[in-house]
Amino acid sequence: MNTASTSAPITPTLASTVRPSDAVLRNPFIRLDPLDNVIVARLEVPAGTPVASDGVTTQQMVPSGHKIAARAIGRGEPVLKYNTVIGFASEDIPAGTWMHSHNIAFGELVKDYRHGLDYVPTELLPPEQRARFQGIVRDDGRVATRNYIGVFVVSHSGATVARKIAGFFDADELAAFPHIDGVVPFVHEQGAGMEKSGEPMDMLRRTIGGTLRHPNTAGALVIALGEEHNELGAFLAHQGLVPGPMLQTLVIQRAGGTRKAIAAGIAQVRAMLPAADAVRREPVSAEHIMVGLQCGGSDGFSGLSANPALGAAMEILIRNGGTAILSETSEIYGVEHTLTARARTPAVGRKLVARIDWWLDYNRGRDTQINGQVSPGNNAGGLANVLEKSLGGAKKGGNAPLMEVYEYAEPVTQHGLVFMDTPGYDPVSATGQIAGGANLICFTTGRGSCFGSVPAPTIKLASNTPMYVRMQADMDINCGPVIDGEATLAQMGQQIFAQVLRHASGEPTRSEALGVGTNEFVPWPLGVSD
Amino acid sequence: MVDISRPLAPDTAADAAVSAATRPAPARLLSPEQGASFQGYVRPGGRVGTRNHIGVFVVGNCGATAARKVADHFTGKRLAAFANVDGVVPFVHEIGCGMEMTGEPMNLLRRTIAGTLRNPNIAGAVVIALGCERNNIRGFFEQEKLVAGPLLHMLVMQEIGGTAATIAAGIAAVESMLPAANAQTRSSVPVEHLVVGLQSAAPDALSAVSADPALGAAMDLLVRHGGTAILSETSELAQVEGAVLARAASAEVGAQLAQRIHWWRGYSAGRDTRLARGDRSGGPGTCSGIQRAGSTALQAVYEYAHPVTARGLVFMDTPAYAAVSATGQIAGGANLLCLSTGSGTGFGAAAVPTVKLVSNSTTFARMEDDLDIDCGPVADGAVGVPEMGRRIFERLLDYASGVPTKAEELGVGDNEFVPWPIGVLA
Numbered sequence: 001m002n003t004a005s006t007s008a009p010i011t012p013t014l015a016s017t018v019r020p021s022d023a024v025l026r027n028p029f030i031r032l033d034p035l036d037n038v039i040v041a042r043l044e045v046p047a048g049t050p051v052a053s054d055g056v057t058t059q060q061m062v063p064s065g066h067k068i069a070a071r072a073i074g075r076g077e078p079v080l081k082y083n084t085v086i087g088f089a090s091e092d093i094p095a096g097t098w099m100h101s102h103n104i105a106f107g108e109l110v111k112d113y114r115h116g117l118d119y120v121p122t123e124l125l126p127p128e129q130r131a132r133f134q135g136i137v138r139d140d141g142r143v144a145t146r147n148y149i150g151v152f153v154v155s156h157s158g159a160t161v162a163r164k165i166a167g168f169f170d171a172d173e174l175a176a177f178p179h180i181d182g183v184v185p186f187v188h189e190q191g192a193g194m195e196k197s198g199e200p201m202d203m204l205r206r207t208i209g210g211t212l213r214h215p216n217t218a219g220a221l222v223i224a225l226g227e228e229h230n231e232l233g234a235f236l237a238h239q240g241l242v243p244g245p246m247l248q249t250l251v252i253q254r255a256g257g258t259r260k261a262i263a264a265g266i267a268q269v270r271a272m273l274p275a276a277d278a279v280r281r282e283p284v285s286a287e288h289i290m291v292g293l294q295c296g297g298s299d300g301f302s303g304l305s306a307n308p309a310l311g312a313a314m315e316i317l318i319r320n321g322g323t324a325i326l327s328e329t330s331e332i333y334g335v336e337h338t339l340t341a342r343a344r345t346p347a348v349g350r351k352l353v354a355r356i357d358w359w360l361d362y363n364r365g366r367d368t369q370i371n372g373q374v375s376p377g378n379n380a381g382g383l384a385n386v387l388e389k390s391l392g393g394a395k396k397g398g399n400a401p402l403m404e405v406y407e408y409a410e411p412v413t414q415h416g417l418v419f420m421d422t423p424g425y426d427p428v429s430a431t432g433q434i435a436g437g438a439n440l441i442c443f444t445t446g447r448g449s450c451f452g453s454v455p456a457p458t459i460k461l462a463s464n465t466p467m468y469v470r471m472q473a474d475m476d477i478n479c480g481p482v483i484d485g486e487a488t489l490a491q492m493g494q495q496i497f498a499q500v501l502r503h504a505s506g507e508p509t510r511s512e513a514l515g516v517g518t519n520e521f522v523p524w525p526l527g528v529s530d
Numbered sequence: 531m532v533d534i535s536r537p538l539a540p541d542t543a544a545d546a547a548v549s550a551a552t553r554p555a556p557a558r559l560l561s562p563e564q565g566a567s568f569q570g571y572v573r574p575g576g577r578v579g580t581r582n583h584i585g586v587f588v589v590g591n592c593g594a595t596a597a598r599k600v601a602d603h604f605t606g607k608r609l610a611a612f613a614n615v616d617g618v619v620p621f622v623h624e625i626g627c628g629m630e631m632t633g634e635p636m637n638l639l640r641r642t643i644a645g646t647l648r649n650p651n652i653a654g655a656v657v658i659a660l661g662c663e664r665n666n667i668r669g670f671f672e673q674e675k676l677v678a679g680p681l682l683h684m685l686v687m688q689e690i691g692g693t694a695a696t697i698a699a700g701i702a703a704v705e706s707m708l709p710a711a712n713a714q715t716r717s718s719v720p721v722e723h724l725v726v727g728l729q730s731a732a733p734d735a736l737s738a739v740s741a742d743p744a745l746g747a748a749m750d751l752l753v754r755h756g757g758t759a760i761l762s763e764t765s766e767l768a769q770v771e772g773a774v775l776a777r778a779a780s781a782e783v784g785a786q787l788a789q790r791i792h793w794w795r796g797y798s799a800g801r802d803t804r805l806a807r808g809d810r811s812g813g814p815g816t817c818s819g820i821q822r823a824g825s826t827a828l829q830a831v832y833e834y835a836h837p838v839t840a841r842g843l844v845f846m847d848t849p850a851y852a853a854v855s856a857t858g859q860i861a862g863g864a865n866l867l868c869l870s871t872g873s874g875t876g877f878g879a880a881a882v883p884t885v886k887l888v889s890n891s892t893t894f895a896r897m898e899d900d901l902d903i904d905c906g907p908v909a910d911g912a913v914g915v916p917e918m919g920r921r922i923f924e925r926l927l928d929y930a931s932g933v934p935t936k937a938e939e940l941g942v943g944d945n946e947f948v949p950w951p952i953g954v955l956a
Contacts, residue, residue: 156853156945156948157731157875157876157877159945159946160876160878160940160941160942160943160944160945160946161876163944163945164941187945188624189623189624189853189948189951192851192852192853193849193850193851193852193853193854194803194851195801195802195803196802196803196807197802198801198802201802225732225875225876226732226873226874227732227873252874252876253732253873253874253896253897256896256897256899257874257876257896257897257898257899257900257901258876258899258900258940258942259899259900259940260899261876296592296662297660297661297662297688330956362954363954363956366630366633366953366954366956367630367631367632367633367636368629368630368631368954368956369956370956373631375627375631375662375663375664376631376662376663376664376666376669377661377662377663377666378662380662381662423628423955423956424628424955424956425627425628425629425955425956426592426627426628427591427624428628428955447661447662447688448660448661448687448688448692449592449660450592450593450595450596450660450687450692450693450696451592452595467688470688470691470692471688471691471692472692473691473692473693473694473695474692474693474694511693514595514693514694515595515599516595516693517595518595519591519594519595519598519622520591520594520595522591522624524955525624525951525955527801528797528798528801528803529765529849529851529854529950529951529952530765530798530803530804530805530849530850530851
């Protein structure tokens, strides 16, 4: 192997406004683990390019974020990335070959769950050394990162009335109430035409109830048409909610229709404004931060930069006593054994496996990710299959022990790294996490996402610099320096943690500045239509 | 001889036999010179719109905020110079990503979006994608045989550079379409171009006495004029399966209906739904849903959001849930909706006017801002069903010709595009 030969200079062919750094030009491929038999292209690499680090030459053009074989791989041999199996070679593959879904087969793996065997409790920082942020302390001791009034609907039949009431409270209307972040609608497509009882209805009720009780929701108006399947009185009773000055209800049929209901609702919200405004931020411990972890529009870089950097930030948060919620069950499928081994108890590990089993049944025979299909965007970005995507996705949570497993939209009470069972679909997943109490969402993306959420704001982390530059108005943090060889994961993690504290203290995120978030409340539609 | 050791034949077989014996006689069509007309927008290809909207669509939820902000930009003031354009409407929804990539759930979503985009009430459209949705925008265009052009724009947020850049591009795309959309004018067309979707929401005991039979009488007139009425809400009508099957114009139509009802029984099995419970709107023994359809025979059966091409009374398989049902009918080509209610609803569809008929004058008085036609006089005995049917029919021609419905006056519709979420999430 001639390791002394120098590689030809790489001319990036990817349309990019950013000049690749010297580190990238020296070696266009990243090796993630010494035992891996694939390496990942930092940028688009032409065919015939020698790769000095591994003594191979690219056999085809390799798109940015895609992989090549670092050595010859025999048919049926495991393909290793992060020293973890992401599939099996579907043919004999010469060194330097572009590796993707066409030559990586998705096989059956035997997993060793090692429930709780690798659990090591987190060494928490002493309370006086913990990082602090400017939060709003509520009467029950919970801490808010924002201060909203929410306009909710028990069913879709109230959606227009809710949007028009919330829409009335523009910046001018709220000018006298500087401590209120906004009046926001929480509308959805369910509550009517669905199953009247059972898990679909229970899930809808705890999602609305959890969002309404969220520390970031200072006051709430709940709207009903008057005869929907999610009947208002039954909803309130199910969720133990008692109407009062800061939790008001409005029934459209009783109010006399749309126009009168809008007028009545505006008056009800107006009455809540002075009390909602009477809050002040104060320094509080970072232990009150609860981050919901999301990823969307992942690419081959997500698992190399944004996800592990966010994981590093979450490890800092957890040492400070805070909480990180990992979710998207269908997207951790294949690497769940890396979580069960560090579960607090074997029971916690088994709870996770039970949810995975539920998912395999729910998705049986369907053309979905858990059955091996990643979205076209993920595939184009270099992710061959769900194992490879899961491996990168799970890195968002870092390596802290798994303290608890929650069902969708259940209240999260444990601190540390926890898991909530949600679909991979971002709006549904984030809605469940926020209903569970998340007061911030951290969202990694490679292809670029325009997601935003209320009442908990979304911080978006870009996996690569070219996309960050292209979509800078939507991106909060660029993790591209990790790819560009200009920052380590640990440095990036510290930077993310510092920015999380700033956004928790009130600094608006990009999506907040753009006004994104009022179409993203999507409770999981689990049942059948009626 | 009956073999009692075998289970009884399913009701459907018996009902199909009944159907053949009691099949309604074909409706007598009026000659064109006898026929009524309305003022509509004649589109290329000959279909006729009752409104003239520009639609802002999304292939997935990720484009929803951008789509709403593009549509919201076009306030009455900004559209003042385009008097023939009724509005710029967002068609956002909660699915399109995190779902099954192929199969009926994706096919259904795609034909719902494409059918709505092709509805004759839509003069031009922008379709927004984030870029990495499972409902890939280029795959969607290809499958639905849509071709981008001056009146159909495709915007991909990841390519354009994010939310703000896409909103600006969307506004520019709509602005570029406004002159062509504004050049459309209404002309007199025969009633055969009217395609009415039948809906109900929050019915009461009087619905079967007044609003539904009166609406049925109006639909008989519509069918005699060569128009089309779409009966839907399979989960509701399955309760009166025999009566529905008896209305089939042919054994083939009857078999298609029976097949959809059978599908629904499987879909609802073990669920707490109206079909599984055996609920009938308006109480036991009533059959008000079928009354809305009048007395003519069902000519064809369509699956959800499939293009409706037959004339006369037809059936489209949808849930009873009004927003989902109306969305399927509009995707199928409905250019007017008639919704019957008892205790009142504020429903109004996007881009297609919804005429709301109420069964009683008490509700009408309480929710007059939302309700268009009071059928209470029928319940009170002051007006007969045939007379109310004639009045409704005439009012429908007015609404089809541009008279705004209550829902349109209130600006309802931006939240009512709800494609049937039939699959699982991923």
